[in-house]
Amino acid sequence: MQIVYHVGAHGSDQAKLIRTLLRNRAELVRHGTEVPAPNRYLGLFGEAMNSLNGGEAPPEMQEVLLDMLVDNEDAKRLVLSQSMFLGTPRRAISRKRLYPYSPRRLRGLSNLFPDSVVEFHLGVVHPATQIFQLVARNKGDYPGTMNGADPRQLRWAPAVRAMLEAVPDREFVIWAQEDLPFTWPEVLRRLAGVGPEVPLIGEDAILADLLPPETLRDLRANMDATPDLTIRGRRNLVEQALAAGGATAAMESEVPLPGWTQDLIDELSEIYADDLAELAAISGVEFISA
CATH class of the missing domain: 3.40.50 (Rossmann fold)
Structure with a gap:
């Protein structure tokens, strides 16, 4: 086992x-x-x-x-x-x-x-x-x-x-x-x-939390339309979808902790x-x- x-x-x-x-x-x-x-x-x-x-x-x-x-x-x-x-x-x-x-x-x-x-x-x-x-x-x-x-x-x-x-x-x-x-x-x-x-089921579950529904639909369509899609090819499509859907900012969450500054986070x-x-x-x- x-x-x-x-x-x-x-x-x-x-x-x-x-x-x-x-x-x-x-x-x-x-x-x-x-x-x-x-x-x-x-x-x-x-x-x-x-x-x-x-x-x-x-x-x-x-x-x-x-x-x-x-x-x-x-x-x-x-x-x-x-x-x-x-x-x-x-x-x-x-x-x-x-x-x-x-x-x-x-x-x-x-x-x-x-x-x-x-x-x-x-x-x-x-x-x-x-x-x-x-x-x-x-x-x-x-x-x-x-x-x-x-x-x-x-x-x-x-x-x-x-x-x-x-x-x-x-x-x-x-x-x-x-x-x-x-x-x-x-x-x-x-x-x-x-x-x-x-x-x-759920291979794009995390993307569903980050992308607008229409952007996610477009991403799925692009993947389906790409024969023999490699891992690198899929990730490139995901990167494009995240940029198009404005998800990059959503991935950078604020961290409100006492005494912390942006310089510290950087x-x-x-x-x-x-x-x-x-x-x-x-x-x-x-x-x-x-």
Whole structure:
């Protein structure tokens, strides 16, 4: 069995991705992929990890967990998604790094299925956007969210390296939230474990949030009218549609945080660009880039 943990991160389109996969549940079952609704296993993994106290699940426990999660006896891939897999919003940031408790949590998740192939999928987010989302989830408590950290020091590459060290024999698939208008179909299919020949509903779900209906219709028509459309060709059409639909500004959301200036956000953007380049170069990471 292949076990896929979609672990976040906070501020990404995690919920939209899993909802889109759920819309395709019947088609995915035919290809051996099981996508249970997240509320079906809410709290299950925390209890299971606590009972193991850092150890690996015995075969009997693995079988019980799979019986609780899998309905199709022919399933070969199980996709699981919870916003708490990396930790709570209150503990996402420390002076040390992003998600300081994630190595232990990912090791615990990995240990639930030691006999399976396990993948961790992670959408990383611009620090300004993520901090804003975390503050919102923490009821507006900015100091309690930041825990004394300097936002300039919050980088993804060190956090991911710590995760890799915790579970060195597992696969990591990473993408940038900001690239999703261009990479959504690839991210969706990589999660599901299916190729481009499998028809999926919602391949333009994220574009539907960014484009006016008429622009989206034109984009679909242009794609349908282009034979043998490549990934690069599709992304070029998407870029043209985003510009024509005035969506570029919509993708640049304001971040009203106390004491923040545009200069700080610009500085964070430069840091984030370097961070993404470093992430893509990490051995053991499959990076889906635009």
